[in-house]
Amino acid sequence: MHKIASMQKTDAVLREPTLVDQAFARLRQDVLSGTYAGGVKLKVDELQNAYGFSSSPLREALSRLAQEGLIRADERRGFRVAPLSAEDMADITRMRLMLDVPALRDSIQHGDDRWESEVVAAFHRLELVEARLPDGPVILDDHWSDLHRAFHLSLLAACPSERQRRWGESLFDQAERYRRFSGRFRKVAKRKTNEHRRIMDAALRRDADTACALLEEHMRSTQRNVENILKDLPPP
Incomplete structure (x- = not known):
């Protein structure tokens, strides 16, 4: 003993x-x-x-x-x-599209029942928090960001390449800095729940083409939001 x-x-x-x-x-x-x-x-x-x-x-x-x-x-x-710039955000997005979109396709192919349940659970936790928050920059607080990150990583969790998942995770965090930055300047924060739900639904019904197209647009919309904020700010 x-x-x-x-x-x-x-x-x-x-x-x-x-x-x-x-x-x-x-x-x-x-x-x-x-x-x-x-x-x-x-x-x-x-x-x-x-x-x-x-x-x-x-x-x-x-x-x-x-x-x-x-x-x-x-x-x-x-x-x-690291300084913030539209060029850097574009590069981050380009790399995420190269890594995360194929990773989602592989995850859908290899995901089992446990993967499906974890994706649904991650989405449910994120949706509950968003439902309790008013529209506005507060939606990008630490708790929301943690749940948002967990949902996106759950989608890719069944991708068999650990290196691909790890690099994608690092790029997600680099993009998160831009999301948090742009959220402070938006009068109303667009809720992403519907976008997340559509990605999840397509993934769960194993429609990889639709899920990947939705994820790509999801990433590009974040890039556009950041670019619109940066171009309206005075130079440092």
């Missing part, structure tokens, strides 16, 4: 996030939510005061964020939040 308890305690310790993981998660969330605007310099000493971590985990977290494309690293200038 003592040995089992010791093993369980050891497993619990191993599962605890490291300081690097904690620093990464907090910094990542603040970059995605727009706490740090595009182009802002991230000074390690200021981050130490803000988050309470030492320089070592912060630098490692910044390097990981740079690998995800959320910040830029320069040996002489340090780290800066």
Whole structure:
């Protein structure tokens, strides 16, 4: 019994996030939510005061964020939040179309009953939250964003390529920064529930052509929204 308890305690310790993981998660969330605007310099000493971590985990977290494309690293200038631009959003969308649309087709082909139930459950959770929120930028709060992300990832979860899913997930998060940014400038946030439902329904009836076409338009509409916001803003 003592040995089992010791093993369980050891497993619990191993599962605890490291300081690097904690620093990464907090910094990542603040970059995605727009706490740090595009182009802002991230000074390690200021981050130490803000988050309470030492320089070592912060630098490692910044390097990981740079690998995800959320910040830029320069040996002489340090780290800066990746700037927002229509060109960057177009590139993100182009890459997502190359990865996520084929991934959805593969997911529909390989998905089983469990995959279907998880897609339905993810959509239901998202729909419930949207039903309780008024129209407006608040629809893009942290909770909504988490559920929105979970729904999109559930659609692709049966794609057999782990690398494709992982890269698609990273690109989704890069696009999320633009969604959160554009939401702050829209007077009324267009609800996506109907678009999500149509994608889900097509996927569940195994109509891959329709589901993929709807997903593509869903991504392109986000790009158009962002471009319309960016072109109306004064230059930085």
